[in-house]
Amino acid sequence: MxxxxxxxxxxxxxxxxxxxxxxxxxxxxxxxxxxxxxxxxxxxxxxxxxxxxxxxxxxxxxxxxxxxxxxxxxxxxxxxxxxxxxxxxxxxxxxxxxxxxxxxxxxxxxxxxxxxxxxxAVFSRRIIAVGGAKGGIGKSIFAANLGILLSSAGHRTVLVDLDLGGANLHLYLGTTALPSCINDFLSKRIPRLEDVMISTRYGPHLIGGDSSQFGAANISFATKMKLLRSLKQIDADYIILDLGGDTSYNIVDFFLSADTGIVMATCDPAAYLEAYNFIKVALYRKLNRLFGEESDLGLEKDAELANLITRLTRPNGSDRLANIMELRDRIRQEQPRNLFLINQLLRSFRPKLVLNMVEDQSNTDSVVWRIREVAEKMLCTKVDFVGSLPFETEIKRSARDLVPAVSRAPRGFYSMSLNHIARTAGFEIQNP
Ligand SMILES: Nc1ncnc2c1ncn2[C@@H]1O[C@H](COP(=O)(O)OP(=O)(O)OP(=O)(O)O)[C@@H](O)[C@H]1O
Ligand SMILES: [Mg+2]
Known part of the structure; x- marks a missing residue:
């Protein structure tokens, strides 16, 4: 057989x-x-x-x-x-x-x-989440510029600042003051998410954030679910979620809600290790929430499978499972009825990797190889590398002057690399 x-x-x-x-x-x-x-x-x-x-x-x-x-x-x-x-x-x-x-x-x-x-093609709506390593590795700048690129290719694009504790995406779109923001929706001051959306001078629309509000990042599960439902109803071609750089449940759930999950890292060991951890936590969360209401599989809970998953993701005592490979082996032996389901889930998890601030292109191969190798071995997950972006002092200047790189220098190295990444990831834009 x-x-x-x-x-x-x-x-x-x-x-x-x-x-x-x-x-x-x-x-x-x-x-x-x-x-x-x-x-x-x-x-x-x-x-x-x-x-x-x-x-x-x-x-x-x-x-x-x-x-x-x-x-x-x-x-x-x-x-x-x-x-x-x-x-x-x-x-x-x-x-x-x-x-x-x-x-x-x-x-x-x-x-x-x-x-x-x-x-x-059917619904003209694709959600892209940008997450990964934490602390200033260029996720928000990437999200902002990708949004401008897609918008200038004629797509109705909405950028959403979901870094609720450190919102700054609006600055990278040249906007310093937000008349309304996502916090107004979360606190029910404004009932519809689309009503806090503003237009920006560079093309995409923006749902910005204000992390100066007390407790901004601490939203309840119910609020998060409401936010996720509202995000999926935004009438746009591309919706780009800029995520904070941590592995809290909220961030990871936003990441998992997207059609395309982009994980960013740099070639620094600390950053690519964090990126790997982000992928691992996201997958474990996906497994844990297999029977949750946000899972679009709508499955009845299978207690035996849930128990095996818990032994991997929240081990408590000596009966822990070491990795996904072991989980899959145990399912194959003990619950063959669930093997298909788990394989489906693993197959559907395909994060895309982007390396930023690359100074020496020859470093990228080994970093990519490491992340992909470990993800495949330990998580049974394929990671698609979609490209790298150069380290450019111009980007620092862009960030300081609030003028996005793709508008300031559309044929510069950063913009051209971004264009290549967008096409490799399957977003609909033309060759520059
Ligand atoms: N390709 C690049 N070359 C040079 N500098 C860059 C590049 N990308 C980003 N930066 C610098 O990194 C800084 C942080 O970028 P950004 O705010 O996008 O990081 P982040 O990953 O979103 O951080 P956080 O996790 O805090 O949200 C920017 O101000 C910019 O100066
Ligand atoms: Mg950011």
């Missing part, structure tokens, strides 16, 4: 090259996995398609995406806002299943092919 569930990318590519057909190698799948795939196909296509092995074998990403788009148009609640509440609820329930089915099937195709193909 085939054991490996994750189908290596090179194998998929090989299949694709050597044959017209077997893009979807159902013969390699375990029974339980195949059953879930059939359920997903029943939702996205039809029950008859789901039973048809020939259909499955010939399944391609473009079919999956097309079916998702069609079904999403029919069921996405945002596209039927004016319907009665009970109808909307039904659509929502159905849409959650369709979305989960799409995610299930999409993960069987190589990431470069499956690249965010469906959702963005």
């Amino acid at each position: 085939a054991v490996g569930i994750a189908i290596p990318t090179h194998l998929l590519r090989m299949y694709r090259k050597e044959s017209q057909f077997p893009v979807f190698p159902i013969q390699n799948l375990e029974d339980d996995e195949l059953r879930r795939i059939r359920i997903a196909c029943a939702f996205l296509f039809s029950p008859d398609h789901a039973k048809d092995d020939l259909f499955l074998k010939n399944l391609r990403l473009e079919h999956v995406t097309k079916a998702f788009r069609e079904k999403a148009k029919r069921y996405h609640p945002d596209l039927h806002r004016h319907e009665p509440k009970d109808m909307l609820e039904k659509r929502k329930e159905r849409f959650i299943k369709i979305r989960a089915s799409y995610d299930t099937l999409k993960n069987y195709f190589p990431p470069e092919d499956s690249h965010e193909s469906g959702d963005h």
Whole structure:
């Protein structure tokens, strides 16, 4: 019986090259996995398609995406806002299943092919979170300039300062005074998140923050959930979340809520170690919240699986699990029914790494290699390196003069590198 569930990318590519057909190698799948795939196909296509092995074998990403788009148009609640509440609820329930089915099937195709193909085209909304190492490594400057770049490419872009304890994103967009900010929404002074949004002179809209307000960073779980829901409803093409540099639950949950999570580091050992830790904490949090309300899987809690996860993420005593590899082995032996679920979760966690303030390009390879190697070994996680940004004194000047680098020097090294990163990460912009 085939054991490996994750189908290596090179194998998929090989299949694709050597044959017209077997893009979807159902013969390699375990029974339980195949059953879930059939359920997903029943939702996205039809029950008859789901039973048809020939259909499955010939399944391609473009079919999956097309079916998702069609079904999403029919069921996405945002596209039927004016319907009665009970109808909307039904659509929502159905849409959650369709979305989960799409995610299930999409993960069987190589990431470069499956690249965010469906959702963005359908809803024109993609959330990007920028997190990683702490303390002045350039996350906010990167977020601000990326926002300007996307906005100048014609996308409706909103930047959100979610560094609630150290908000300064507005400064990097040339704005010194905020008429309203996210704190007004969090404290319910302004009911709708979109009403605290302002326009900036460089293109993107901004939801800024004010960390001088007492207790600004200490929001409750309920407030966080409300904020996450509101973020997902902002009407924009790109929503960029600038995160604080720590691994508190709030920051990590914001990171996990995004479609694309960018982790920033520099080549300094302290910074890349922190970036790795950020990735680890985010993954552990994702595992811990598998049955939480923010998980879009909507699963019933499985107490045995929850218990194994706790032994990894919050060990208490001698029965601790050492790493994700061990967790997966234990699940394979003791709860094979959950193996597919865990593999899905691991596959769907694909942080993108950016190195900033690079002075010597020859250093980046070993740093990237280290982060990727350890993440793969210890966390069973693939980290995509999407590029590096140079150390430039001009950036310091930009930060001081409140003029963003991509506006001051659109063809400078920093701007060109940013453009390259944005394209590598799959954001829709043209070659400079
Ligand atoms: N590529 C770069 N070259 C030179 N200096 C840079 C570069 N990127 C950022 N900086 C400098 O780093 C400082 C901090 O940047 P930024 O505020 O974006 O960091 P951060 O990671 O968001 O920090 P925090 O975790 O505190 O929010 C900036 O004022 C700027 O001077
Ligand atoms: Mg910052």
